[in-house]
Amino acid sequence: MTQDPTHAAPSLTLSGVGHAYLGRTVLDAVELTLAVGEVAALVGPSGCGKSTLAHIAAGVVEPSRGRVARGYRRHGMVFQDPRLLPWATARANIAYPLRLHGLPRRERRERAEEAARRVALDPADLDKFPIELSGGMRQRAAIARALAIDPDFVYFDEPFTALDVALKRRMQDLVIEAARAARFGALFITHDLMEAVRIAHRVVVMDVHGRGIAGSRAVPGEPGGRDDGALYRLVAGFLADDPLFRHIHDVDERRTP
Ligand SMILES: Nc1ncnc2c1ncn2[C@@H]1O[C@H](COP(=O)(O)OP(=O)(O)OP(=O)(O)O)[C@@H](O)[C@H]1O
Numbered sequence: 001m002t003q004d005p006t007h008a009a010p011s012l013t014l015s016g017v018g019h020a021y022l023g024r025t026v027l028d029a030v031e032l033t034l035a036v037g038e039v040a041a042l043v044g045p046s047g048c049g050k051s052t053l054a055h056i057a058a059g060v061v062e063p064s065r066g067r068v069a070r071g072y073r074r075h076g077m078v079f080q081d082p083r084l085l086p087w088a089t090a091r092a093n094i095a096y097p098l099r100l101h102g103l104p105r106r107e108r109r110e111r112a113e114e115a116a117r118r119v120a121l122d123p124a125d126l127d128k129f130p131i132e133l134s135g136g137m138r139q140r141a142a143i144a145r146a147l148a149i150d151p152d153f154v155y156f157d158e159p160f161t162a163l164d165v166a167l168k169r170r171m172q173d174l175v176i177e178a179a180r181a182a183r184f185g186a187l188f189i190t191h192d193l194m195e196a197v198r199i200a201h202r203v204v205v206m207d208v209h210g211r212g213i214a215g216s217r218a219v220p221g222e223p224g225g226r227d228d229g230a231l232y233r234l235v236a237g238f239l240a241d242d243p244l245f246r247h248i249h250d251v252d253e254r255r256t257p
Pocket residue numbers: 021022026044045046047048049050051052053
């Protein structure tokens with residue numbers, strides 16, 4: 001982490017957050033605090049409310065109950081679907097939020113190109129339209145778009161679920177490196193425990209029915225500086241011995257109410 005959490009206000013605090021869709025409770029009494037620069041992976045069974053929690057944290061959805069305090073200045077968002085504008089080039093897509101922030105054209109262009117460099121997007125790809133890019137390149141453009149605004153916090157909602165294993169690893173490394181270089185904190189939703197322990201300082205586990213947060217486990221070492229073998233053993237240990245992770249195997253979403 002980049003700063004001593006005891007000397008800085010948390011980047012994000014959810015207190016007693018609850019939410020219901022059409023009268024059906026999906027989150028209840030959620031308590032979560034993220035330190036400045038902390039990358040937390042959020043895991044839990046499908047449909048337990050991870051995306052809802054991130055949307056509430058980001059201010060996209062108003063919670064039915066509770067409070068959200070944001071200590072960060074500016075956040076970016078990256079989703080599973082890159083959500084690029086099909087009629088705009090990669091460069092224009094990356095620059096789009098800068099346009100919304102009212103930056104002049106030249107600065108938009110420079111910052112978009114700098115963000116593209118950070119995600120190793122080939123300069124030749126910047127003039128291409130999304131349909132001309134591979135899935136990995138589209139996702140790089142989506143990450144560059146999130147980074148272009150110079151966020152100090154980023155929400156990732158299963159950004160690499162649709163990518164193949166090798167590409168997924170490269171993209172994880174890219175996020176680890178970007179988070180370290182730009183010192184942003186993050187809430188990273190994933191179904192993949194190995195991805196969670198590679199990327200995050202801490203793994204936060206949702207309760208079976210998303211009624212809250214069941215608990216969290218710190219991951220030893222720093223993202224990017226850990227040995228893969230040790231991470232595999234950590235995940236195996238979580239799944240075999242740690243009651244917090246038991247429901248990841250046990251839950252069948254067809255039985256959830
Ligand atoms: N806009 C909405 N209106 C009504 N119900 C919703 C809405 N958004 C989500 N839900 C429901 O709320 C519950 C939690 O959804 P959410 O997407 O937050 O879960 P999740 O843990 O992110 O799921 P997944 O892992 O499958 O993406 C689900 O049952 C979902 O169907």
